[in-house]
Amino acid sequence: MGRIRTLVVGAEQALMRFPYGPDRLARVVTGSIVLFGPPGAGKGTQAARISSLTGKPQVSTGDMLRTAVATNSDLGMEAKEYMDAGLLVPDEVIIGLISQRLQQPDAKSGLLLDGYPRTIVQAESLEKIELVVAVISIEVPDDAIVRRIVGRRMDSETGQIYHVEFNPPPKEVADRVVQRKDDNEETVRSRLSAYHEQTAPLAEWYSDRGVLLRIDGDRGIDDVGDSIESVLLKLSGADA
Numbered sequence: 001m002g003r004i005r006t007l008v009v010g011a012e013q014a015l016m017r018f019p020y021g022p023d024r025l026a027r028v029v030t031g032s033i034v035l036f037g038p039p040g041a042g043k044g045t046q047a048a049r050i051s052s053l054t055g056k057p058q059v060s061t062g063d064m065l066r067t068a069v070a071t072n073s074d075l076g077m078e079a080k081e082y083m084d085a086g087l088l089v090p091d092e093v094i095i096g097l098i099s100q101r102l103q104q105p106d107a108k109s110g111l112l113l114d115g116y117p118r119t120i121v122q123a124e125s126l127e128k129i130e131l132v133v134a135v136i137s138i139e140v141p142d143d144a145i146v147r148r149i150v151g152r153r154m155d156s157e158t159g160q161i162y163h164v165e166f167n168p169p170p171k172e173v174a175d176r177v178v179q180r181k182d183d184n185e186e187t188v189r190s191r192l193s194a195y196h197e198q199t200a201p202l203a204e205w206y207s208d209r210g211v212l213l214r215i216d217g218d219r220g221i222d223d224v225g226d227s228i229e230s231v232l233l234k235l236s237g238a239d240a
């Protein structure tokens with residue numbers, strides 16, 4: 001019942017913000033969309049489709065931090081020990097990173113925020129500088145998460161995400177896929193604990209603001225993507 005209410009209230013509020021016609025979704029939905037969910041829920045997997053639907057650039061704090069680690073920047077050195085241990089990077093570090101990103105010209109109509117915010121402090125800070133029009137919560141049970149994370153592989157050239165079982169890389173890519181350092185069973189348990197303790201409470205926080213959209217993520221990749229697309233089209237009025 002609570003879920004349905006959240007969706008209905010969210011849809012009503014969002015409809016007021018998206019009163020536009022079918023062909024204009026990409027250009028006129030102003031404000032940012034948050035991709036929310038536990039590690040391995042499928043945020044990165046779904047991001048490209050949502051980004052092309054809405055025209056919002058995908059910004060993944062995980063990717064930004066991994067780039068910082070790879071280049072040995074001060075930020076990377078600071079973030080690395082937290083990431084390797086499956087802990088959240090301190091709020092002040094990550095808040096500064098996103099605040100700067102939001103000032104770039106392509107963020108004018110909002111961003112697709114993948115993995116941010118992850119704490120109430122981050123959400124409160126974001127609320128002061130950016131309108132969040134929808135929070136897409138991809139919901140997947142913990143036992144499915146571990147299997148997804150341990151089998152994840154990434155194309156070292158393009159960053160494309162695969163899974164050894166659920167979404168195997170094509171032959172020409174198979175030789176160059178890599179596994180993330182934090183994609184092992186031990187670290188994923190810490191990441192899940194951090195999620196349940198620090199991030200999951202944000203669902204209620206955004207539900208109270210009427211923007212939370214719950215999606216059953218425990219289905220095939222295309223089914224999950226179809227549900228997200230249909231919810232976003234409904235919110236924009238573009239399915240009319």
Ligand code: AP5
Binds near residue numbers: 084086116163
């Ligand atoms: P980050 O990189 O954001 O990791 P995460 O949230 O743990 O999310 P993932 O990237 O692991 O999962 P995903 O939901 O994108 O799943 P994916 O699509 O890849 O963060 C890493 C670290 O950085 C954090 O631990 C923290 O230290 C730090 N950090 C980042 N942001 C922070 C913040 N805001 N504050 C503080 N610290 C922060 O899919 C996973 C696998 O499942 C893939 O193999 C995929 O092919 C497969 N898959 C996807 N969908 C399906 C499906 N429907 N069915 C079957 N398989 C599927």
